Amino acid sequence: MSVDPASLSYEDFVQGIEDRQRRRQLLFREGRPYFVLVSQQFSRADLEGLCDTATAIRRLDRHRDGVDFLRRILHGHRVMNLFAQPSTRTAESFIAAADKLGASTRLVSDMRTSSFAKGETVDDSVRTLSSFFDTIVVRHPDDDFAMRASWALARSGRPIPVVSAGSGKSQHVTQSLLDVYTLRYSFASRGGIDGKRIVLVGDVGRNRAARSLAYMMTKFDVHRLDIVCAKDHLPEGGLLEYISRHGIDVRIHERLAPALEKVGKEVDAVYMTRLQQEWDGDAGGTPDQKGKLGTNEDFVLHPEYAKYLRDDCVIMHPLPRINELPEPWESHPGFVVWRQVRNGMWMRSALLASIHGAADEIRARAARLSLV
Amino acid sequence: MSVDPASLSYEDFVQGIEDRQRRRQLLFREGRPYFVLVSQQFSRADLEGLCDTATAIRRLDRHRDGVDFLRRILHGHRVMNLFAQPSTRTAESFIAAADKLGASTRLVSDMRTSSFAKGETVDDSVRTLSSFFDTIVVRHPDDDFAMRASWALARSGRPIPVVSAGSGKSQHVTQSLLDVYTLRYSFASRGGIDGKRIVLVGDVGRNRAARSLAYMMTKFDVHRLDIVCAKDHLPEGGLLEYISRHGIDVRIHERLAPALEKVGKEVDAVYMTRLQQEWDGDAGGTPDQKGKLGTNEDFVLHPEYAKYLRDDCVIMHPLPRINELPEPWESHPGFVVWRQVRNGMWMRSALLASIHGAADEIRARAARLSLV
Amino acid sequence: MSVDPASLSYEDFVQGIEDRQRRRQLLFREGRPYFVLVSQQFSRADLEGLCDTATAIRRLDRHRDGVDFLRRILHGHRVMNLFAQPSTRTAESFIAAADKLGASTRLVSDMRTSSFAKGETVDDSVRTLSSFFDTIVVRHPDDDFAMRASWALARSGRPIPVVSAGSGKSQHVTQSLLDVYTLRYSFASRGGIDGKRIVLVGDVGRNRAARSLAYMMTKFDVHRLDIVCAKDHLPEGGLLEYISRHGIDVRIHERLAPALEKVGKEVDAVYMTRLQQEWDGDAGGTPDQKGKLGTNEDFVLHPEYAKYLRDDCVIMHPLPRINELPEPWESHPGFVVWRQVRNGMWMRSALLASIHGAADEIRARAARLSLV
Structure with a gap:
């Protein structure tokens, strides 16, 4: 039943994501989103859970204790925002979302300064940069960049989650x-x-x-x-x-x-x-x-x-x-x-928390404090 | 007596700041600076207080305990440095000042990559970016950008403090x-x-x-x-x-x-x-x-x-x-x-601390440790 | 016997580094690297120590306690990465290395936006920017930039360590x-x-x-x-x-x-x-x-x-x-x-820790936890 993305060719990986049956096996791990690439990948239950987590984070953030609690969630964790297509607002929303969970964040936006320019393959560039991070958020004018990066990382020795922050004209x-x-x-x-x-x-x-x-x-x-x-x-x-x-x-x-x-x-x-x-x-x-x-x-x-x-x-x-x-x-x-603008930040925090298995803890904390 | 900036047209806001009587009502909240736009806005007592706070911060920073104390002041707080006119040294001074108080900082310097370039109004751009932050530091070649940003935020549903880091030829x-x-x-x-x-x-x-x-x-x-x-x-x-x-x-x-x-x-x-x-x-x-x-x-x-x-x-x-x-x-x-260069960092820390009501606590801590 | 870099002309400083005898006196302080400029400056014992420290950091980083311990090492410390020659991967490796030790990091890469462009001397620019930092990592197309920066800082009133991240065609x-x-x-x-x-x-x-x-x-x-x-x-x-x-x-x-x-x-x-x-x-x-x-x-x-x-x-x-x-x-x-890519991050962490005298503490901690 289960599909190992590492064993697939890139074409099979893309086709697998088109297929409603195999999509979840390719994009989720242990029931949690791992590669976030298309809107269709989330079930209604996923969406309800993300919304509840976002509300819990939003309310915890109002109090000093909640702020401190949240900043422990991804403490020591590093998130790269690789924005080949510039978008200050989306980048800052993601960075704020990760920062609120205590992660260290980096914005890499000038692809000309990376080794992409020296003739290196996309797979090598993504793998190299990913070596210094625990999650990668990507935005790129090419429709399939985030998918390619996910595939390349899935078959590497050190895969990390990938979140698309907008790909070409296709999806956001x-x-x-x-x-x-x-x-x-x-x-x-x-x-x-x-x-x-x-x-x-x-x-x-x-x-x-x-x-x-x-x-x-x-x-x-x-x-x-x-x-x-x-x-x-x-x-x-x-x-x-x-x-x-x-x-x-x-x-x-x-x-x-x-x-x-x-x-x-x-x-x-x-x-x-x-x-x-x-x-x-x-x-x-x-x-x-x-x-x-x-x-x-x-x-x-x-x-x-x-x-x-x-x-x-x-x-x-x-x-x-x-x-x-x-x-x-x-x-x-x-x-x-x-x-909507503020909700973008809360929802992206919720998504990062879900990817890293912290959603339950966050919702439980908010419930204990009667915040939700 | 009191003036609500939210109820003023932009022209009235600018005129109000020219007027010595109304200036303080527009730029201070609860006796603390909120919009920092012109040198004239500070009273001698304000200046003495800022200097004393700067000295307290400078001396606390010499000891591990003091460093830890300072980094709790704006912990969880996010400061955006919006530098449309590039100035590495001023930006780095502000960023260091905020970092020493434990704030998360961002430098947004390439305005071309933001939605300014897509035909959006300045008001919308500033409000959107400000959604992810708690304080905004702005530098812009236009003499009135910081003032315009302050006005736009004052009448928004989520105002945050604005500090001018130099506007056109007018002031610094x-x-x-x-x-x-x-x-x-x-x-x-x-x-x-x-x-x-x-x-x-x-x-x-x-x-x-x-x-x-x-x-x-x-x-x-x-x-x-x-x-x-x-x-x-x-x-x-x-x-x-x-x-x-x-x-x-x-x-x-x-x-x-x-x-x-x-x-x-x-x-x-x-x-x-x-x-x-x-x-x-x-x-x-x-x-x-x-x-x-x-x-x-x-x-x-x-x-x-x-x-x-x-x-x-x-x-x-x-x-x-x-x-x-x-x-x-x-x-x-x-x-x-x-x-002077180092003092710039200490004074900017003191200013951020004053804006957020932490100046008294900082000076009291330094006094208790006989540092001032 | 000992040589005070502050008393040397730049030419003498460069010549001193060529000389195996004087090199160590110029580039080390209290037995620890202070200016990291050439591969030849490290003894075999230095190299073995750096490798052991890198391994200790790598293993401590696997556990929450170790992560927290490491992030206290350079807590409150600020590292500037001055990359006049763009290199995303090397910059991100250094930034990750410093971040893992809890330092605050900045990447300054567009030299055109700094005062270099206003006709200022390199010495002034480096001294000004260094005022906001505790360590500086430099990469520059000129073979001698890191050396010049080291010399300028050595004779300033507030010297800080300098690490070369690659200079021209000469060394890395x-x-x-x-x-x-x-x-x-x-x-x-x-x-x-x-x-x-x-x-x-x-x-x-x-x-x-x-x-x-x-x-x-x-x-x-x-x-x-x-x-x-x-x-x-x-x-x-x-x-x-x-x-x-x-x-x-x-x-x-x-x-x-x-x-x-x-x-x-x-x-x-x-x-x-x-x-x-x-x-x-x-x-x-x-x-x-x-x-x-x-x-x-x-x-x-x-x-x-x-x-x-x-x-x-x-x-x-x-x-x-x-x-x-x-x-x-x-x-x-x-x-x-x-x-190799991951090791770059660990080794750069080890180098920063050694410069700031934390290598022994890190190796001792790892030994106590039987990680090495």
């Missing part, structure tokens, strides 16, 4: 984990995520966060997913079929205003995203072209659309935002965007 | 704090800073350190301030009037030698600065033009000028120096330039 | 220390390094690691050193004479295959290195020219050469490797390349 697992956590938290007094109706707005095809969240929603009994997206930016790779197959009613809209006008009052959460212009050859995402940045009218949540939504509708955005979610929304009762 | 508050500390220390057996006569030499108009020190001197009964400065580089923005208005006798000289020849024996401290050539369009401050770097003869403290000065005259420089303070001065009894 | 001391450690470990059941026969393959003239190892071998009774090297890349600067003078039988070969065919079965270790193409004006070492990277057939250890070697022959490489040590060698019983 930890963003979807924090989104699930934020939704669950927001719906705590309304029966949780099950039965809810969610609207995803923007460049869903190229926005890793939106893609990963859509995958994650299939783990819950989400009632309906409305996607508001330009035709050119519809997700590829079978995402829509995947969601439908999991029993979620998916609808596509080409403009935001008419969609909200029709169904806004039934909507429980609106998840906004920005246009991913950095992937466009012509537009680019450089500050010099700031004037051109931002999405067009069809995908902006104008303040006057508040009338279409209920007051308890949750408003989310993975940030950064350009023009699609204007500032007046900050005073809307359901605006949880800044909470 | 913590440099002036360390200079005050060094002067006070140097004059300890001669009645302190009051009644002293100080000479400021160099590009006073564009040197942040010199400008900030001049402001700071008005908090003490400095007898006279001689400024030796090329006509083109005289300070703007009412600095000279401000100093005169505070009862200090200010004199301007165009060349150093004749000024020292005339008044040198009455001078208690000479504060040298380099020519800020990086602001000159033509000269630049790049290493390739090293040959051109440095000030002209009129503002160099030649070793032979020692004859004009008393042996107990204090010789200071904020560094880096080019040619204006030659190496032979290192053996002068009043040469305290390297002490 | 800590690499040779880890190589000695790995050899000693590999030959533990075969009487140690004495009497062994070692083959050095590749660009020995320009490979710092190979050069430094060759120097180090003279401290042991190595039987014979075979160097397989293109005529153009033979080491300069008297290295071969130096080794011969120390009683080692040195032989030069121009191609690897015939050399191994003849003497392979008598060889105890093969030390492979890559062609240092980054020093070639035309070839360069950039990723764009990847196709051109790598050594030619004469210096590749082809898998089929295994038949020429004994099974207990040790296979080493300082990494990164290009094509000269193909992947199939990983399953050879003597392949210790990944162990």
